Each structure stands twice: as structure tokens, then as C-alpha cells.
Amino acid sequence: MKHLYNALNFPMATFLYPAADAAGSVVSVPAEAKIKAAVAAIRGHDYGQSRKPLRAVENLINQTHGNAKLRAAIEEEFVKVLESEATLACKQFVCQKLWIIGTRASVPALAEMLGSANSRVVEAACYALSRHPSPAVSSALRNGLNKSQGSGLAAVIDLLADRRDSQSAGAIAKLTRSADAPVADAAIAALGKIATENAAKVLADLRKSDSPRCRIAANHAYLQCAQELEARGKFARAKSIYERLAASGEPEHIRRGARIGLTRRGGGGR
């Protein structure tokens, strides 16, 4: 309770984000030197310490919206941090900012992090790459399948799945039989989201696995695969999966899902 009491009595100093004008243009433009100094000030940041230096960087990011040159300068400094011996807390912060403003320029540094033996570093890199549209990201993540392990590898698989990266389906299919159960679970779930023809075939095979855990995961992924195919307009293929699941001896809610699928336009309605 003592801690909570202290927390609630923390001075309520606040900062008002600088607002852009009606046209969205920058109110004040920081110099590149200011950017370097601000990013250098966060390198030693660790958990529980003052966030004021982090706030200064956040403000620079917002103030440089629309200014490609200064944004590039910020990203360049961020890359230096990622390539340094900066703390995990600092790298997590930088990755959360790159999540918003990252470009192709930071992909090599983030790709390097995917090979870290520390899964927390890999997870931070994946956070930064979450929505990054560059094809270079997908390529880096595919390479990450060979470099990461454990929880970090699962994070890479999850991200490739969320990106619906069809080119990784083959490599992920091999990981469905990983001895590391969380990795295998991630790989099976990923195939349901990626939903290529090959992914569907692998899932169909996994439904016959001797492992109950594998069979259950494969059934869920197979159902999701059908839903994904339906969303992509591949109604006949979706229907064939729904029919298999509806007729199977699987749990009621799996068959229920399949029957629902069949009654939509992807199934019996067509």
C-alpha cells in the first residue's frame, strides 16, 4: 500500500503536446543537432527512471511530422542506439517509436536484432516491425526464422502470420513439428492466417497427428484458413474445408463454426 500511496501522491506535472496548425504543418522545427543530443540522452535509460528524456524524443517526433529530412535524422540516431550496447529499456523505447515512424532505413538494424539470443530483444524488434509495409521487412522476418529461437522465434512467426506472408509458408510449415511446443503452436496458427494452398494441405495433414495438442491447434487453424480463403473470394476451397470440419468428429464448437461458414456465401449458399 505504501507504494500505491506514493504513486498517487506523485506531483501531477503535465506537458501539453504541441498542436499542429490546421494544415498539419510543423509548429517548430528542431535542428539536427538537437535531435542527436536528445537521442543520445536516452541511451542509458532504464526501468523506473525519469521519462523526461524519452518525452523530449517523443516531442521531436511529433514536431517533425511531414519533414522527411529530420525524420530521417531521428531514425539514423535510433539505428545507432539499436546497434549500440544501450539498455533493453532504451531499445524497447526506440522500437516503440520506430513502430510509428520506421522506414526501410532501420530495417537492417532491426533484422540484426532478430538474431539475438535474448528473446526480449527479438520481441522489441518485432514490435518495431509490426506494421512496416516495406518488402524488406518480410524478407528480414523470413531470415529471422533461421536465426531466432524460443519465444523470439514465436514472435517472428506471429508477425509473419499477421502480415499474411505467403512466401514464408514453407518455412513455417517445417516449424509446425518443432519440439518447442510454443513455436509449433505459433507455426500452426500462422498457417491458418497465411492460408495458402500449401498451408491448407499441411494443416489437413496435421489434423491426423498423433499429438492431441497438435490436432486441436490444426483444427482451429484449418477453420481460420477457410475463413481467410472465403475473405479472399476463394469460396469453393473454403467450402471444401468447412464441409470436412462440419462432418468430422471434432468438438461441437468447431463443427458449429464450419456450419456457420457453410451458410455464408462462401459455403452452402453458393
Added chain:
Amino acid sequence: MNRRDFLRLGAVLAAPYIVPSSVLGRGGAVPPSERVTLGAIGCGGRGKSDLRDFLNEKDVRCLAVCDCWAERRNRMKAMVDAHYGNKDCVAHRFHEEVLGRDDIDVVLIATGDRWHAVLSTLAAKAGKDIYCEKPSTLTIAEGRALVETTKRYGTVWQCGTQRHSNDAFRFVVELIRGGKIGKLRTITTGFGGWGGNGFATPEPVPNGFDYDRWLGQAPWAPYSPVRVNLWRNNWDTGAGVIPDMGAHYFDFAQWAHDSELTGPTEFQGEGEFPEDGFANVPFTINVEARYADGVRVLMNSGPKTVRFDGDEGWIHITDAGEITAKPKSILEGRPVPSVHWSYMAGHIRNLLDCVRSRKLTVSHPEIAHRAHTIAHCADISLRLGRKVRWNPEAERFVGDDDANNMLSRTMRPPWRV
């Protein structure tokens, strides 16, 4: 998903081929057809309050409670046991144990925000129906995934936006939809005060607390009492004030505006963020959202109320359910209900009825997702410090890469939606 798709789903869900597992007598349960069996995940203050309301329903039987805090789950088990006068309720440490039980039909999810969509996904995959506290998502993509998952499994899912089953709030909606204030122009929402801060100094994890499980999908960080006690005030673990209360107010606003399956197209405003400390969410807000039809939604940090202004008058409702209007004639001709926001029975009853009928709940996933999307768009506008434009059909920001990057974020494995 458009309205037609959802109605089609509703028709499918209404098909009478699904019955709760206990009704089938599975797992050794006695099959009184009117009974719904419950597992409660999350035994903090809100979970305890929700569970009390569930226990008041005579056709509910709570079989299990679950929490990563030993002390909390044991306290909640004691509450359930005292209610039934036996020792039958099982206290589980892991949600997998609850979701793996064949004798449980419905789960109550009242955990921290970061767990709501993840647990809803896992529960749907386990064949459970769900009552999920708000905010149900941390990102817009989580919301879309939640909609697709519940659609995939035919899950009956109710968001904990209980004002949707409150006669006072429904009365206001009926007046507005009935044209009593003329054409609706502005909806003003007051979010009340928000605060709490400190430094999240690392400390050893206390005995009896599964901290890694508590952290869930959030980026790893060491245990700190400040982090755990003030989790709502950091983006890693919570959603902050706008989704927390906006889940209610935007659900209500969209209901009155008859725009439950879409949303505003512009967001702009200012937020006051803590200068230092663990908290990094806005403590005060002043945001304006605008629908394509010109109707505005104003968000501020004033008292918790909602006011609807139209061409011919206004209606105001407090969180206590007190309704006023101008001209006063708007409220004449019918008894004016006054029902406090904390009234839960109607919302729980709607869920239980839908578990049997397989119909959509009043706060079904798409409605909740759209209401939460307003909150997330407002937060993204504040975090970026600029106006953002939103396409509710495509569910993308218009011409804003930074904002679109914030639609989703990677979760810490093994948690995913």
C-alpha cells in the same frame, strides 16, 4: 463487415442446434436446462463486482474463478462458496484450466485491458460464450480480429458496456431517434478525472503472484508495484481514459446516432500528458470527432455525462442516470426513468438469453469494436499531436502512414489474437 453481413450472422447464430454443455450433461454436470455454468477470470475489484451480479441470477452457477494472484482468487472462491453454502467453486491459477473444463458454458473476463481480446479469442476457441469487460481491445486490429474470431466460432459475446441495457440510457436513445431534439448536431461526452503516477522502480516479485502471466501480451518489463497498481496509465498494459470510458459513451453515442456499425471520419484535439513518471496516457482531453454527416462528438475531461444537442433542443444524462432536457416538453408524456450506470442485471440477462437463443447480444463484437475504434482513433490523434482522417469502411487512416502503423502492435508470445 456491413449491417447485412451481421444480420446474416445473427440468423445463423439463431439456429437452434447449439446448447450449453451442461445442458447436455457433459463433464458430470446435472442437466437442468435452465442453468448456465460460469467461470470468472480476473478476480480484482471489477471482476468481483461483476461476479456478484452474475450470482444474483438464479439460472447461473459459478463453478470456477481464476487469477494470477493467489490471494485474489482464493478470496473470490470464498465469496462464491459463501453464496452457495458449499466448497465447490474451484480456484484456478491458469485460465487454460478454466477454458479446458467441459462443464463451463460462459466465461466472465474481467482482467486487465491487455488480456481482454486475447482471452476472448482463447475462450471462443474453447467453445465458451463470453462476457468481456471493457475496454475490450488495445488496438483497432485487435477489435477486428475479435469480430472475426467470434464470427468464426458463433460465439455469443457481450461487451461490458452495461449502459446499453439501462432503461435511462435507452430512453434517451429513443427520444433522439424519435426526433425529439430535431436533427442531431453534437454529442458531448465528459470523461471525468484521470490520474495516478509514480516511478516504476523494479522490485522482487511477491510470493503468490504470477507476474509474467499478469503482464500477458505487454512488452516485457520488470515487476514494480507502480506498474501493477497503475497499469491503466501506461500504453503497454492499459488503454487509458478514452477507451476506458469511451467504450461506454461511444457505444451510447453511436446507438443514439444510429451509426453503430460505422464511425466518425475526422479526429482532432489536445491531451495533457504527464511530464514524467510511469504514466504516459493523457490525463485530460479535449477532442473533437466528426461524422461524414457533420455530427460532432466532443470529448472532454468534465463530469461523467453525455449531452445531445439538436436543432430543436437538447437532452443531458449523467452517469447516475438523471435526465434533463430543454425544452422540458421533450420529457413529457412518458415516465422518465432514472437508472444508475452501475445497474448490471439487464445486461447480464441479455447475455444469458442470447446464450440460449444464439442471437447477437445488444453489445455484440461489431458494435463494441466500432465504439472502441472511436476511442483508439482519438488516442492516436493525441499521441501524434495532429488531426487524423479515418475511413470507417476500409478501417484505415487516410494519407497518414504513422497513424496506420498504430493500427496493431506485436504481442509478446505466446499470446495472440
